[in-house]
Amino acid sequence: MRATAGSVGGFLTYVLLSSFVPALMNQSLAGHLTxxxxxxxxxxxxxxxIAWRYLVHTRTHVTPIARGLRGLARQQEAVDQVRAAEQAPAAPRGPFDPRGGDFRTW
Incomplete structure (x- = not known):
């Protein structure tokens, strides 16, 4: 929020200075540099x-939280898969089921 306010404020100050105080903006600093x-x-x-500080902030604060949440989601997904496998009723085996029954190879 501070970075956004600072960048917008700086840009607005630049635009206002160039619009209302052109004599200041045209003063020479060195050679053709005004x-x-x-x-x-x-x-x-x-x-x-600002872009550099955003990247540093993201790496130090946001990325570890996102990794933690991703790990929790994977753990929950694994637990849900195990529960689903335990609760699924066994499918009846038909006569041509390769897992058993009367199905025979040549």
């Missing part, structure tokens, strides 16, 4: 840092 151009390039840096 304040507006430097702030515009800074937007890319900010987005890169």
């Amino acid at each position: 304040v507006g151009l430097a702030l515009g390039l800074g937007q890319f840096v900010i987005m890169g840092v």
